[in-house]
Amino acid sequence: MRRLLKLNFFSVVKTNTFRQSTLTFTATVINGILGMVFYILLARELGVFDFGLFSLSITVLAVVADIGNLGINTGIVNFVSKYLKSDYHRSMGFLKLGLLSKILIALVVIIFGFLLSPFLSKQVFNKPELVFGLRLVFIGVGTTWLFSFTTSYYQASQKFISWGLIQIFTNSLRLAVVVYLTASLQLNLTTAIISYIVAPLLGFLLSFVNISVDFVKEKINSEVRGEFFNYNKWVAISSGIAAFSSRTDIFVLGRLVTASGIGIYSAANQLVSVVPQLIGAMGTVVAPKYSSFTNDQQMLTYFKKLLLMVVAVASFILLCTPGVRLIINQFFGVEYRNSFPIFMVLLVAMLFFLISVPFHNAIIYYYSYPKLFSYLSVINFIVIASLSVFLTLNFGYQSTAYAIMAGNIVNFIVPALWFWRRVSGVKNK
Numbered sequence: 001m002r003r004l005l006k007l008n009f010f011s012v013v014k015t016n017t018f019r020q021s022t023l024t025f026t027a028t029v030i031n032g033i034l035g036m037v038f039y040i041l042l043a044r045e046l047g048v049f050d051f052g053l054f055s056l057s058i059t060v061l062a063v064v065a066d067i068g069n070l071g072i073n074t075g076i077v078n079f080v081s082k083y084l085k086s087d088y089h090r091s092m093g094f095l096k097l098g099l100l101s102k103i104l105i106a107l108v109v110i111i112f113g114f115l116l117s118p119f120l121s122k123q124v125f126n127k128p129e130l131v132f133g134l135r136l137v138f139i140g141v142g143t144t145w146l147f148s149f150t151t152s153y154y155q156a157s158q159k160f161i162s163w164g165l166i167q168i169f170t171n172s173l174r175l176a177v178v179v180y181l182t183a184s185l186q187l188n189l190t191t192a193i194i195s196y197i198v199a200p201l202l203g204f205l206l207s208f209v210n211i212s213v214d215f216v217k218e219k220i221n222s223e224v225r226g227e228f229f230n231y232n233k234w235v236a237i238s239s240g241i242a243a244f245s246s247r248t249d250i251f252v253l254g255r256l257v258t259a260s261g262i263g264i265y266s267a268a269n270q271l272v273s274v275v276p277q278l279i280g281a282m283g284t285v286v287a288p289k290y291s292s293f294t295n296d297q298q299m300l301t302y303f304k305k306l307l308l309m310v311v312a313v314a315s316f317i318l319l320c321t322p323g324v325r326l327i328i329n330q331f332f333g334v335e336y337r338n339s340f341p342i343f344m345v346l347l348v349a350m351l352f353f354l355i356s357v358p359f360h361n362a363i364i365y366y367y368s369y370p371k372l373f374s375y376l377s378v379i380n381f382i383v384i385a386s387l388s389v390f391l392t393l394n395f396g397y398q399s400t401a402y403a404i405m406a407g408n409i410v411n412f413i414v415p416a417l418w419f420w421r422r423v424s425g426v427k428n429k
Helices: 009-013 016-068 072-083 088-124 128-156 160-183 189-207 213-217 222-246 248-256 259-271 274-292 296-319 322-332 339-355 357-366 371-395 401-428
Strands: none
Touching (some): 016 189, 016 222, 016 248, 016 259, 016 274, 016 322, 072 088, 072 222, 088 128, 088 222, 128 160, 248 371, 248 401, 259 339, 274 339, 274 357, 296 357
């Protein structure tokens, strides 16, 4: 194990992964800044009450998008990158299957979402004023899926410049619309949600400037369908439960506290969201690489360098935290002054998630064992759901973030132990 952890920093800097991660990290930082300005502007202009309703609506969008996606994004990244060089037509067959699956599922979700929105807003969240917003949100699920098709293709084909530019364009457009709505005094909860869901659709359409549509001509045989959905089923189960459990705190708050409390908590949540974005940026680079490795030596060499990189990034992020209090006081306003302690707890939770990136990606893409995360996601959900309710009822919304921290610690320890046992077993053998 000691030899496994002997890492050379300069060898890490020279790798393609580091250079590509730097590229995606730069794009993520730009997107993070755009997103921060977007949410700060909404928080100031909408106020804590409507901002809380907006945050709850977007959380519903994110959860439904992650659950209903059924692991399609992961399947596209895995199979398109796996066969892109060795069997191009087969690779494009997987790409076509992914897009068709997204479109069909989106139509079903939009119809059922429109019908269920009154029940969700009144019976589940006890906020009847949210009905129309939720109906818009289910349309946004469809636009989000279309946009994620674009980013998944760029990731699988390792077109990281395009991956970054299309996201910068989308977030810039979203921010520009909100600035215009603010200047013209038209910004409210409804127009804010509309601006949020339309931008991804425009990004998806624009992406076909440099994505060939020839893949739609490919035939999808039963072998491709079988391989795709057999792999995706475990990813779908784990990512679906994980998506819900990771946002259980917002749902619990949506039920148990006022919209203003949700707004204060969500401000902290948005400030820490740069870490999940960074994790996504790293995953964009490392996932197709893990899929391409053919032996344990290649994988372990890559794993060691990646582990050093995520630890270094986590340390750097911790050093930047004092500036967050200034951002909250100066830009969000006095209504959000209680957000900083929540931010610190959520940040530590997200850093555990960041450090687990090398383990998670190795298990999913190299060992092709997403089943582990299906089991783990159930455990994680139980931990977060039970702690969220207990902490919120007994100590208020300020303590709910500790449930997320507990869940992310579990998500780090279990995959790390599985990985070490697998590596040790191979060495001993």
